[in-house]
Every structure is written in structure tokens, then in C-alpha cells.
Amino acid sequence: MLARLSTDNRTAFMSGVRDYSPMLMAILSWGLVTGIAMSKSVLTVPQALGMSVLVYAGSSQLAVLPLMAAKLPIWTVLLTASMINVRFAIFSAGLAPHFSYLPFRRRLLLGYFNGDVVYLLFQKKAFATGYVPGKEAYFWGMALSAWAAWQVSSIAGILLASVFPDDWGLALAGTLALVPLIVSAVVGRSVLAAVSVAGLVALVAIDLPYRLALPLAVLAAIGAGSVVDVIADRADLRRIRTARPAAGTADPTGRTGRTGRADLGKES
Incomplete structure (x- = not known):
């Protein structure tokens, strides 16, 4: 082969x-x-x-x-x-x-x-x-x-x-x-949250019939990982918006950002 x-x-x-x-x-x-x-x-x-x-x-x-x-x-x-x-x-x-x-x-x-x-x-x-x-x-x-x-x-x-x-x-x-x-696969906050929640749910639901603890743990892990990802994405977006200078803010010379760039173009 x-x-x-x-x-x-x-x-x-x-x-x-x-x-x-x-x-x-x-x-x-x-x-x-x-x-x-x-x-x-x-x-x-x-x-x-x-x-x-x-x-x-x-x-x-x-x-x-x-x-x-x-x-x-x-x-x-x-x-x-x-x-x-x-x-x-x-x-x-x-x-x-x-x-x-x-x-x-x-x-x-x-x-x-x-x-x-x-x-x-x-x-x-x-x-x-x-x-x-x-x-x-x-x-x-x-x-x-x-x-x-x-x-x-x-x-x-x-x-x-x-x-x-x-x-x-x-x-x-x-x-x-x-x-x-399993330990080596835990990289990032979302994976850690998924693993932790899955383990907790599996332990709590271990006595359920038909081995329902396993699918419940899987669904809980997906939910926990997704929530952590959403929270992290929103936090990153807030940081980006905070770090980005607002359009039209004054530069050290007293001119706005847009006006300053236009003036520099004229001077050159």
C-alpha cells in the first residue's frame, strides 16, 4: 500500500x-x-x-x-x-x-x-x-x-x-x-473551561440511566467553551476600540488628525 x-x-x-x-x-x-x-x-x-x-x-x-x-x-x-x-x-x-x-x-x-x-x-x-x-x-x-x-x-x-x-x-x-x-490538549481558556465543566457535569450526573452523563458532559463542555470564547472576543474588541485613537482627535500641534495629515501632504 x-x-x-x-x-x-x-x-x-x-x-x-x-x-x-x-x-x-x-x-x-x-x-x-x-x-x-x-x-x-x-x-x-x-x-x-x-x-x-x-x-x-x-x-x-x-x-x-x-x-x-x-x-x-x-x-x-x-x-x-x-x-x-x-x-x-x-x-x-x-x-x-x-x-x-x-x-x-x-x-x-x-x-x-x-x-x-x-x-x-x-x-x-x-x-x-x-x-x-x-x-x-x-x-x-x-x-x-x-x-x-x-x-x-x-x-x-x-x-x-x-x-x-x-x-x-x-x-x-x-x-x-x-x-x-488530555492534559497536553488543554491549551487556552476556552478548552480549560470546557474540560472543567465536562468533568463536573460527568461526576454530578454519573448515576443517570443510559449513560446520559456522557452526552450531558459533552453538551456542557461545548456550551462552556463557546461562552468563554464569546467573552474573550468581546474583551479583545473592547481593547481594540480603546487603543484606537478617535477620529478627529487633536494632535500635539493643535490640529486634528485628519487636518494634520492633509497639511503634511501640502507641505511635502
């Missing part, structure tokens, strides 16, 4: 692989935990393998397993998964300006391979919107690394669940590995 790419695209693809590599241990831990959980649930091995490949969303996979074990109506399972995965609609909206020129099927494929960490790292590169040489290849370098790591670890967890003790704390290890990435 790489041999068919241009030199720029090969370089961008490998750059995406390198940028994603620090996150591999976190993804491997989460995939392993999810695979073990699916194997020890009511799912058969073929069903667990199918969920790993087709769903490819660890949080929602873990969330629906207890519901399926309790034999709750299918609509509750789908609603819970939808509430957790609503963030991917926001990620898609963020990627749209970058890949809107691609065919619809190709954009659907990008959506399937997108993920939390992939999206965050992609946005940190601050690409210009529209077509940029190497931009799509960079995305694929990260996306395929993430997908391969997830599937390998998830399938290993499904097939080797009995080998791993329950008290290993792999879920905590995966979470801790993601913390440095």
Missing part, C-alpha cells in the same frame, strides 16, 4: 504512525479489557469478535454488556450506545471542513476509523481546511495504527480471557495512560 503512495503521502502517513505511537499502550490496555469483558459476558466468541470489528467503540461496548446480560429491551441497548457515541457526531463535524471534497463513501470510511485520540491528535496539527497534500495520509497513519492496536488487543482479550486475572486493573492502566494526552 505504501509503495503506491507518493513520496509526500508516505512521509505524512509515517508521521501519523509516529505521532500515534505513544498512545498504543493505552489503546492496547483498553482493547484487552474490552475483549475480556465481552468474552465473560453473555456473548459467544463469534458475537464478541463481530462486535469488536463492527462496533469499534470501546466505551459503548462496555456500557451495553450489562444491559444485554440483564436481557433488557433492545431499544435500551441502542439508546445507551447512541448516547455514548454522540461525541462521534461532533468529531465528524470537526473533520468535515478538512475532507468535504472527498466522495461520500470515502468520508464514511474515515468516520468509521475515526476515534477520540485520533481526532484529538489530528486537530492538534492545525491543518488548513480543504485539500492539503499529505493531510489525509497523516490521518490514515494514525487511524490504521489505532484500529490495528484495538483489534489485536480486543481479539486477544476475547480468546485469552481466562488467562488474565480480574484484579490486574488493566482498565485503570489504560485510563492513566490517556491522562497526559
Whole structure:
């Protein structure tokens, strides 16, 4: 596949692989935990393998397993998964300006391979919107690394669940590995406000059914970040207006700004 790419695209693809590599241990831990959980649930091995490949969303996979074990109506399972995965609609909206020129099927494929960490790292590169040489290849370098790591670890967890003790704390290890990435992404007041409000809302709403805490935290984060951005923009506008000299103010010679410029032109 790489041999068919241009030199720029090969370089961008490998750059995406390198940028994603620090996150591999976190993804491997989460995939392993999810695979073990699916194997020890009511799912058969073929069903667990199918969920790993087709769903490819660890949080929602873990969330629906207890519901399926309790034999709750299918609509509750789908609603819970939808509430957790609503963030991917926001990620898609963020990627749209970058890949809107691609065919619809190709954009659907990008959506399937997108993920939390992939999206965050992609946005940190601050690409210009529209077509940029190497931009799509960079995305694929990260996306395929993430997908391969997830599937390998998830399938290993499904097939080797009995080998791993329950008290290993792999879920905590995966979470801790993601913390440095989240902290490094907090740049600017609006992002800090969004993260703080999202964490608070998630804690307050943690006991709500259908994992509603997550979409509520997402919506609260968007609102908080937007409010801080608006306040900052208005403050900047006020400073600009204050610093700009008023038209027609007198200069040290006693002449107005406009008259002074006219007189200088005549003198020259």
C-alpha cells in the first residue's frame, strides 16, 4: 500500500504512525479489557469478535454488556450506545471542513476509523481546511495504527480471557495512560473551561440511566467553551476600540488628525 503512495503521502502517513505511537499502550490496555469483558459476558466468541470489528467503540461496548446480560429491551441497548457515541457526531463535524471534497463513501470510511485520540491528535496539527497534500495520509497513519492496536488487543482479550486475572486493573492502566494526552490538549481558556465543566457535569450526573452523563458532559463542555470564547472576543474588541485613537482627535500641534495629515501632504 505504501509503495503506491507518493513520496509526500508516505512521509505524512509515517508521521501519523509516529505521532500515534505513544498512545498504543493505552489503546492496547483498553482493547484487552474490552475483549475480556465481552468474552465473560453473555456473548459467544463469534458475537464478541463481530462486535469488536463492527462496533469499534470501546466505551459503548462496555456500557451495553450489562444491559444485554440483564436481557433488557433492545431499544435500551441502542439508546445507551447512541448516547455514548454522540461525541462521534461532533468529531465528524470537526473533520468535515478538512475532507468535504472527498466522495461520500470515502468520508464514511474515515468516520468509521475515526476515534477520540485520533481526532484529538489530528486537530492538534492545525491543518488548513480543504485539500492539503499529505493531510489525509497523516490521518490514515494514525487511524490504521489505532484500529490495528484495538483489534489485536480486543481479539486477544476475547480468546485469552481466562488467562488474565480480574484484579490486574488493566482498565485503570489504560485510563492513566490517556491522562497526559488530555492534559497536553488543554491549551487556552476556552478548552480549560470546557474540560472543567465536562468533568463536573460527568461526576454530578454519573448515576443517570443510559449513560446520559456522557452526552450531558459533552453538551456542557461545548456550551462552556463557546461562552468563554464569546467573552474573550468581546474583551479583545473592547481593547481594540480603546487603543484606537478617535477620529478627529487633536494632535500635539493643535490640529486634528485628519487636518494634520492633509497639511503634511501640502507641505511635502
